[in-house]
Amino acid sequence: MSGTAITTSGAIAAGSVCRERRRVPCGRGPPAPNLIAMSVVAIDFETANERRDSACAVGLAWIEGGRVVRRVSRLIRPPQMRFSPGNIRIHGILPADVRDAPTFPEAMAEFLPDLSAGGMLAHNAGFDMGVLAASLAAWGEPVPEMAGHCTLQIARRIFPDPAGHGLAKVAGRLGIRFEHHDAGEDAYACAEIALAALRETGATDIADLVRGLGLTPIRAVAAPRRDFTRSTSARAIRASGIVDLRPSNELRFSMRGSTGNRYVLALEEQADGPYLRCSCPAGTHRRRCRHVDALVEGDVTDLISNNLGDVERLREKLDGKDVGPLRSKGIAAA
Incomplete structure (x- = not known):
């Protein structure tokens, strides 16, 4: 869920709003079992402030054939250009970085079909699914039927550890190398954690894994704010x-x-x-x-x-x- 240094660190040059990586099959270890026919997308959002409709960056990682085959990072211009200092400290994104970036509907248009059609993953999925729904609603867009599974919940059950199950901690224990606080990198780490869980359990796919763990999907629902x-x-x-x-x-x-x-x-x-x-x-x-x-x-x-x-x-x-x-x-x- 957190982070990207995709502008201030120089990973993306000023004025650029998208980064995409395509990988040859080079996942960690052997392919996860029986994933050849399925497509799953791991997603990670960064927000400008405490509001869930303030997405300022998104990262996605596609799993096909039991490996991560595609990765994308994209900056997003939130509805209000209000960036909280605490959020900036986490992801390093400034208002100037997203001034010319696409809006949420523009940035996500090409990805929504994949998110709706296939499986979706996020580390701390309640946050990312909430951002997805709230950001679409903030721009007056319909919120399609979408649901995802949480690799934080999966990791707690498959890789228990008293040190905690934050993204960086789990990835470090599994030997997954990534640049934390970059949305695309975080999505990649999320995907690799799911693949590691499949290899560990021998589950046939994500649906089989979460069913065995008794986990229910987390849905994207734009809930009204309540006092x-x-x-x-x-x-x-x-x-x-x-x-x-x-x-x-x-x-x-x-x-x-x-x-x-x-x-x-x-x-x-x-x-x-x-x-x-x-x-x-x-x-x-x-x-x-x-x-x-x-x-x-x-x-x-x-x-x-x-x-x-x-x-x-x-x-x-x-x-x-x-x-x-x-x-x-x-x-x-x-």
Whole structure:
């Protein structure tokens, strides 16, 4: 999900808005089993700010015959030229880089048929599918029936590791070499992680893999924005005294639980360091909480508050710090 240095690093010259690589079959290791007839596209978006309709770059990687055979990076001009400093620090894209870039519908027109017809993959697919749907809707375009599978969820089950399952971490453990924070490179790494999972399990294809893991596809749906602070759940949480949802500079998030309940997470500065508190039952009993685990790792699949930019701020604050149950008292760990 994050990143591209496709302009400021010089990987794409100024004024250029597209990069495409075609590869001879040279995937890592032998081809994944029985993938000869299928076509799958891995996708990665970068956003200008916290809004999901602010896509400023896209990367895609095509899997055919069990290998990555094509890669594309493309800059996108978002509807509003508002770039958050935190997002710029992640991907290095500036407003000047996308001033002459195509709009989202223009940039994605040639790719939508492939995304609709074949399988789709993304690392932290909730984010990328949300960006896809929200960006189309922002330009008044219909959102076609599309769904994708999440290599973050796949990696957690096939390659468990307490160090986490962010894109760079999983790729590093699997020996996948790529330039992190480039949309095309990130899409390529996502594709290679899926291929590695197929080889590891012997699954016949992505559908067979996710079916065996019990994973459901994540759909591209342009959901209307809601004011969570006025909801019944928010009033109940306020009454509990766990967290105040009034706007402030504190980092707060709303997450969807496994049964559909809403839980609020808030970062508190305490004497012994940052403390991420969750309103779920596990969190209130100071036990390990999967909601905080996911948020700190950058998994926004179940994030229902509209503050993606704050997720990056949270991760910056917690980078290298001991949070949650890694201390004697805690709620979650990165």
